[in-house]
Amino acid sequence: MMLTETQKDDLARDLPSFLPTLPENPSLSTRLRVGLQALKALQVNPTDPAWGALFYDSVEIGLCASLARNFSRHEEGRRLLAERPSLKASAMDLDALEKLPVGSLGHTFARYFRDQGLTPIDTLTPPKNDAQYVATRLRETHDLHHMVTGYSTDVLGEMELQAFTLGNLHLRTSLLILLQSGKASQRVPGFDAAQYARRLWTAFRRGGQSRQLASFRWEDHWATPLAMLREQLVAPARQWN
Template sequence: MEFREDMYPPAQPVRPLHAIKTFMVFMRDKEDTRQVFNFINALNGTSVRPAFDRFFEGPNGKLLLEKDPQALLRAFDDRETLRQLPIGTVGRTYADFMDREGLDTDGVSQANKEAGFFTDEFARDYPEYAAFIWMMNLTHDLYHVLTGYNRDSLGEAALLNFSAVMSCSRGTRALSWLAAARIKSEAPGLPIFKINAYGRKMGLEAKDLLKADWIGMLERPLREVREELNIVPDPVYAALPQERLLALVAPQAA
């Protein structure tokens, strides 16, 4: 498949004021993932174009666009098979994480659709770009496993900073730092900015996850995959008690 300029949709206008308003809504309820996409899309402009190009030219683009569009979803969603893998493998750790958190395999994409940016019409008009966005949404929770960041507010903020390196998303990086600033205001004694900065450092030093063999890594030991991808989890974040992390920026009533 050859690249065509019309594969990439027209950029949405950059709307910083709308982004700030959206961020305030999200801070009142961090489970309202729709606001994440509202914020990111308000700032992205054309920033993710280089990441789309890497995806299209890489093995995952060929897999999803030319061979089997459902390959990743089928592999990630087969929890029964993943639960049978040895403890310590990527797939088993991913299945345990998803079960523990009560997450749907395609839940991030569903939130994106609910936000109104990943509609069936959009996928029909820009199928190649939609496949790229879908892969980024689908692998978000596997990023949690690879990086060691949990779903507490600080872990999510640092993971966004890591993800922004892979996706080239200006909105994702901005959201990461705004979230970190909010967390710092409520936990001034914790090294919030240091931990958040490490997320970006980890992403810059890691290999390109847009070209990772997602299906092939599931049966492999997590430690081995991390070494291969040059992903080194943050020891400062890992040393913080989980109960302390879960208490950060608790959702507030609207």
């Protein structure tokens, strides 16, 4: 629902004058309170990265704590938690990545941002614990998930990636986005509601049959051909058509 400027002003007046923070082990009531504040802020300014991250953490921190516990059970995950590599904008050298061989993950990653006039996400608040790190990691790797799955960044592609992520990681934010996307099919030329729903169901099933992407260490594979990573990480798209 689009808000009028008056409604946005009313919401803005109810917001705190400072950005709230989540404690290390927030209770459900704290997560609900902070999450609702973040949701109000995002209705006023949907692209605000700080409030977006806070809403994400409020919704997903429980799942991310569970993922962190799973990470601690295997070598790849333990290494991620110990070293906490970052893919935030200030830690990335797109110029260096673009010099890697054409078709490699790194070169494709750099061109992805250059061609669309974008920059990688910049995490504003360092994670305080493993659960917060996993939440940060999932936000920072969103565009890599686009690349490895092949889903585009238009309306349909974004919703397909959310459906894939729901099947792959069971993120509540993905479910919320999909539930709010009922009219998205009207903005996808050439697709009616039934075709749109079928594409999302296909992406969901594909995500469930693919390797869980949360613990994959992308930084070790900048020189690896993207086509090879797709074969290793995700179920073939044609399998679900």
